[in-house]
Amino acid sequence: MLGALESLDGTRLKNLSSNQYSVALKQLAASVSRVQFSWIFLDWAAMIPYYWQYLPLLLQILAAFGLGLVMVVASWFIGRHRNTVTKLAAYECGIVAVGDARGRFSVRFYMVAMLFILFDVEAVFMMPWAVVYRKLPALTGSRLFGFWEMVVYLGFVAVGLFYIVRKGILNWSQDKADL
Secondary structure (H helix, E strand, O other): OHHHHHOOOOOOHHHOOHHHHHHHHHHHHHHOOHHHHHHHHHHHHHOOOHHHHHHHHHHHHHHHHHHHHHHHHHHHHHOOOOOOHHHHOOOEOOEOOOOOOOOOOOHHHHHHHHHHHHHHHHHHHHHHHHHOHHHHHHHHOOOOHHHHHHHHHHHHHHHHHHHHHHHOOOOHHHOOOOO
16 A cells, blocks of 8 residues: 555556545655655645646635525515516606706816816825925935925926916806707
C-alpha cells in the first residue's frame, strides 16, 4: 500500500478505495518526513483537473439563480392576480398622468445640469487643497505656491463663468422652448 502512494504517476492511487487510501496515508505520514509527504500530496492534487477548482463557484451561482427562480415561481403561484385599471395605470407621484411622456425639453436644462457638475467638481478640487493649505510650503518649498496655484485655478473657473453669463445660458427669461 505504501508503494502505491510513493508512485509519482498516480496510476496506483486511482485503484485504492478510500479506506485503503486513508490507512496508507497514515502509514506514510508516520514513516516519511513532512517535505516528502507534501510532495506526494501535491502530486496527488495535481491529478485533479484544473477546472474542478471552479466547481464550488458554479454550485454557488446555480444555488443563487435557483433560489431566485423558486421565489419568483412561488410568488406567482401563491399571490393574487387582480389586474385593475388603477393597478395598470402609470404612477406619477399621485398625480393623474396627462399627455405624452416624450415631450421636448429645452437644451437649457441639460446645460444647467452640466454646469452643476462643473462647479461641483470645482468644489471637490478645492476641498483637499484647503485641507493641506498650511502644509503646502513644506511640501513645495515655496511659501505662496499653493496660493497662486488656486488663484490660477479660480481664474479659469471665473473665465468659464463669465463666458456662461455672456452667452445667456443662465438667463431663463430668454428661453422660448416648450416645457
